[in-house]
Amino acid sequence: MPTVPPAAKADRRTTVDVTALLERGRTLATPVLRAAVDRLAPPMDTVAAYHFGWIDAQGNPADGDGGKAVRPALAVLSAEVTGAAPEVGVPGAVAVELVHNFSLLHDDLMDGDEQRRHRDTVWKVHGPAQAILVGDALFALANEVLLELGTVEAGRATRRLTKASRSLIDGQAQDISYEHRDRVSVEECLEMEGNKTGALLASASSIGAVLGGADERTADTLEKYGYHLGLAFQAVDDLLGIWGDPDATGKQTWSDLRQRKKSLPVVAALAAGGSASERLGEILAADAKTSDFANFSEEEFAARAALIEEAGGREWTADEARRQHTIAIEALDAVDMPDRVREMFTALADFVVVRKR
16 A cells, blocks of 8 residues: 655654664563563463564574554653653663553454464464463553652553553444444544554553653653554544554554454545445445355455545545654654654654554
């Protein structure tokens, strides 16, 4: 699919190497993350290692795709807002990654996803019970990693992360319920995606600063940046979920359509009105009643995607990604931080809306 360019801003220039910024977060967080996972009792430690891409299904060392590492990058970067070293944000980066991966393990099982990052998902390889248990264990570890710091700041960070985790779970519950409804409003969809994606990116964007001693106002403002960045991130994900290249995304073609997800392009198309929107509504209503949905051909899914695009769902979602990106960037204006740190936040936001996976 075409990338979604960020909204132009004439006075904004950045020379940040985003690849290096993402790699910094990954390099700082991974050893601590692996040490946390090693605490798990067998076979959960092995199952978690497979999920993170550190071993293959046979237990052999692997160099799997560990994801984009946006959250760790944000967490260690946010520590620098306070003048602290990026390492101060590492426990926060690890805690956020543990919560994020807890949600992935459970979501893959609930959604029936068989592929993630170009490999079979945990529930498919190790069974549903292990996917549930390991997800629960990662969630518990996230709080442990923070609280064992034993500081006031760690308590504040844990409280914020726990709140974000509850929002994330609310979002998944909304997502599942929407699959069984004929219609979902754009506002409901944005609320769900704000819970499911925005809340945890908000936590990642502020948790390092909290650990570095930032006041509540600064933390709240960084959370605003992360929340709207999360909405931009999810809008792009929704585009990729329909029109993404499977070789890049690691998921099936028309992935979200196969799962009957009420994602933003679908919801916006249904709300648009017009002949394509009406026809799409009729087809999706019929789909909900069929027992043969899993056997639909590629052409049938392609036809549904074409109707979504014709009704304007694809264009609206790309515009929404740009709008949320702009809100995120403008939120940074209310925070006093070094110019270079601001540039790095901006570069990460640009990366989120211009990607193919």
